[in-house]
Amino acid sequence: MIEQFTARAEAASAKVHAVADEAAAVHLVDSLRAEKTAAGLEVGVVRAAKGIAQTGTCIVVTDDEDVRLKTMLPEVSVILLDAADILPDLPSAAPFLRAEQTKGSPSYISFITGPSRTADIERVSAIGVHGPLEFHIMLIGGRP
Amino acid sequence: MSDSYKRDIKAALNDSFLRRTLDKFAVEYRAGRDRVFSEVDERGLIRRIADVKDAAAQHTEELYARFKEEAERRGAVVHRAKNAAEAREIIAAIAKENGVKSVVKSKSMTAEEIGLNAYLGAEGVEVNETDLGEWIVQLRRERPSHMVMPAIHLSRGQVADEFEKATGREQDHENVDKLVKTARAELRPKFHAADMGISGANFLIAETGAITIVTNEGNGRLVNTLPRIHVALAGLDKLVPTLDDALTALQVLPRNATGQRITSYVTFIDGATACAKSPSGRKILHIVLLDNGRTAIAKDPLFSQIYRCVRCGACANVCPVFRLVGGHRMGHVYVGAIGLVLTYLYHDRDAAKKLCQNCVGCGACKDVCSGGIDLPRLIQEIRARFAKEDGEPMMSRLARYAMRNRTVFHRLLKFMRFAQKPFSGRDGFVRHLPMALFGKHGFRTLPALAPKAFRELWPSLRRNVENPRFRIALFAGCAQDFALPHQLVAAMKVFRYFGVEVDFPMGQTCCGLPLVALGEKDAALDVARQNITAFAGKYDAIVTLCASCASHLRHGYPKAVGAEAEEFSARVMDFSSFVHDKLDVTEKDFARLGWKVAYHASCHLCRELGVKDAPRALISAAAHYTPTPEEETCCGFGGSWSVKFPEISAELMRKKLDNVCSADATHLALDCPGCTIQLRGGADQGKRAIKVVHVAEVLAAALESGEKDDNEQ
Structure with missing residues (x-):
């Protein structure tokens, strides 16, 4: 599933960084942030609750507006995902979604797959419309 | 048919940019779609969507009640609008109550359906479209020409011109990426300044009161996050019972719409989450469900299947006519085959009348539809209804009279054979009919009726075969019988060579498909019964060389005639299948x-x-x-x-x-x-x-x- 997740996420223009553990992920995020900030780009970092192998998707609980905006406004979006949280396909996400939507407070769940994109002008694929231009996944324990 | 509409079609055919874009898209779309569907059980998923939506159409009230209860329990306000006017008023009232001056809007076909932008504009509310394609057509004061790609009819140069007018700054006329960045920069402040966001919704999930929004650009999430008020507008047909149903449809919708496994963003919102800008600290969330004829359609035995539509736009993507003329001539609000049907049912029957004549009946749309809607059949039915309302044109009346009676019909065809003589060449083409009869049909020469119909050649062709492998009956169909009998003569050679005994029942007549096309249902039923009687003999198969006849005899008859056609229809085979599958030819x-x-x-x-x-x-x-x-x-x-x-x-x-x-x-x-x-x-x-x-x-x-x-x- 890790391989499929990686291949499908990259097919959707995400950059997947396989890292051994949390510490390695944090280290890589720090250096990425430094690099991008120096280039004048904003970086938003959040943590995914689940992944979906078949589509290369990260599922992020974004009930909190600040967390949500971190995935929307900055040019560079970084998501931390534990490889153990990868589900096989969309239907297998139903129990997670149901639990979130019946937890007793309203929820806003985001399925995010790659950077924002459009093909609205002459069907030319363009990356980075209203959301991130770059999309990085730190896949923890994701070394195949 | 109005002349202006015909002129419009002609202008589209001459628009070489549109043609090139749509041609390229038609080929690339097919390839992309095939690739992503090979990873899932396409037919199984389509079947499940159809079943879920069919059931939803019959249980709209229960689903609505559950959805409302769950959504309101989570702090949303759910409204139900009987028609477009009510929906517009509800949304305008929400704006007024909250002192809204500016709105950012993400893509919503339902908003197009109710004419929301114009209405809010007249109420003094500024509405900014934020989907790139929608923003472009809004700047041009046009309407979308495709449900998923609203500005597919425009070139980058045209877009750049529009952006120059909107921004007052010079734009790159070649670089699409730069144009996209212009939109990003131009629209960002509008998101921050807006008081209210308006979105559509792809699914309304009854079990949790959640709405699902499927997008790529990221504008949809900004629309429902940055302003303090979020209004989601959707048709009642978007209700599904469970999360599982939404996730099933989500495996088909992006694949069919754009050839993606999933879009960049799929958002599930259940209730009013925390919102810093809102005085109460909670989002002001209103969900407006539009009826506008939907619950009435749900009761229609044939048309209720339009509930299965998930607005993926695939029916336009594969339509050979859409590809030639573009969305502005192939829909009114909604575009493509479903657009023709929805225009008739919901919007503008005059517009529908013109649009319905566009369908060539090729069935490509039905083949890819996310919900397996029998779109060609629905369009056929609409044409039949118009034909009935208008009174029958002469052609219909003549066809019904002549074709009901086989002897009259065949005598008429034989008479035409003599009448055409002065005009037909030796090679079997009609070349010299006066142009008055041809009109704009000079693009092809028409076949002359053959000197001898197949039924007249039959006595000299029939052979008894000793120990035949199969005994079949040949169904000729009018075109081959009277104009192209040499195709049947060729088939006879093949049958004889492979030891097949052939009978040609003389009581056979037209399959009736042209009558169905003219909306002449009763006459079609008559000829069907005549054929069933003519082929009552013991045959291993009823073989026809005409794909259209074969499809009508096999699928059309049981639907029209019922059980008495089943035995007949089950034996019908097309020539290639019979020779390949039964004769094991190598x-x-x-x-x-x-x-x-x-x-x-x-x-x-x-x-x-x-x-x-x-x-x-x-x-x-x-x-x-x-x-x-x-x-x-x-x-x-x-x-x-x-x-x-x-x-x-x-x-x-x-x-x-x-x-x-x-x-x-x-x-x-x-x-x-x-x-x-x-x-x-x-x-x-x-x-x-x-x-x-x-x-x-x-x-x-x-x-x-x-x-x-x-x-x-």
Whole structure:
């Protein structure tokens, strides 16, 4: 599933960084942030609750507006995902979604797959419309 | 048909940018779609969507009640609007109550349906579209020409011009990326300044009161996050019972819409989450559910299936006519085949009347529809209703009178044979009919009626076969019987060679499909019964060389006639399937011809009957099969359709013949006399070095050359 997740996420223009553990992920995020900030780009970092192998998707609980905006406004979006949280396909996400939507407070769940994109002008694929231009996944324990 | 609409069609055909874009898209879309659907059970998913939505259509009230209860328990306010006016007023009232001055909006076809922007504008509220394509058409004061790609009719240069006007700054006329960045920069402040966001919704999930929004650009999430108020507008047909149902449809919607496994963003919102800008600290969330005729349609036994539509736009993506004329002539609010139907049901019956004449009935839309909606049948029914309301045109009346009575009909055809004599050439084409009769049909020569119909040749062709492998009855169909009997004669050679005994019941008549097309249901039923009686004998199969007849005899009869047709219909086979599947013909049976044979897959054969491999295998066995691009795209014949829109028909035909000629084929084989008339006539008129033949003629020729070889040895 890790391989499929990686291949499908990259097919959707995400950059997947396989890292051994949390510490390695944090280290890589720090250096990425430094690099991008120096280039004048904003970086938003959040943590995914689940992944979906078949589509290369990260599922992020974004009930909190600040967390949500971190995935929307900055040019560079970084998501931390534990490889153990990868589900096989969309239907297998139903129990997670149901639990979130019946937890007793309203929820806003985001399925995010790659950077924002459009093909609205002459069907030319363009990356980075209203959301991130770059999309990085730190896949923890994701070394195949 | 109004002249202005015809002029409009003509202008579209002359718009070379639009044509190039849509041509390129048609080919790339197919390839992308096939790739992502190969990873899932396409037919199984479509079936499940159809079942879920069919059930939802019958339980709208329960689903609505549950949805409202769950959503309101989570702090949303759920409204129900009877019609467009009510929906507009509800949303305007929300704006007024909250002192809203500016709105950011993400894509919503339902908002287009109710004319929301104009209404809010008149109320003094500024509305900014934020989907890139929608923003472009808003700047141009146009309407979307496609449900998923609203600005597909525009070039980057046109977009740059528009952006220059909007921003007052010079724009790059070549670089699409830079234009996209202009939109990002220009719209960002509007998101921050807006008081209210308006979005559509793709699914309304009853079990949790959640709405699902499927997007790519990221504007949808900004629209429902940055302003303090979020209004989601959706049709009642978007209700589904469970999360599982939404996730099922989500496996099809992006694949069908854009060839993506999933879009960049899929958002699930259940209730009013925390919101810093809102005085109460919670989002002000209103969900407006629009009826506008939907619950009435849910009760219609035929049209209720439109509930299955998930607005993916695939029916436009594969439509050969959409590809030629674009969305502005192929829909009113909604575009594509579903657009024709929805325009009739919800919006503008006058517009629908024109639009419905666009459908060539090729069935490509039905084949890819996310919910398996039988779109050609619905469009057919709408035409029939218009025909009834208008009173029958002369052609319909004549056809009904003549075709109900086989003897009168066949006598009429024989009379036409004499009447055409002064005009027909020796090679079986009508060339010199006065142009007054031809109108704009000069793009193809029409076949002359043959000197002798097949039914007149039959006594000299019939043979008794000793110990036949099969005993079949041949169904000729009018076009082959009277205009192209040589195709049947070729088939007789094949049957004889492979030990098949053939009967030709003389009581047979037209299959009735042209009557169905004219909306003459009763007369169609009459001829169906005549044929069922004529073929009551003990035959292993009823074989026809006409794909359209085959599809109507097999699928149309049981629907129209009911149980008494089932035994008959189950025995009907098309020629290629019979020869390939039953006779187990292989290349060893033939002396292979030197012909390079391209194949045209007739709509009724490849989609209605699902026959794809048999004819190609037969051609490969008897000659050199030469694959060509878009074999399964309609040739533009479409029965009586090409009479109404000759310009479009001619373009479809030209494209088909261009594809064949560029592959250097010597022959073009097919399984349908209708397609033969179109393509043979087009090849003749365009003086193209290609022979258009039935698959039976390829096989017969290969058998004949084999016999000759035997004699020489």
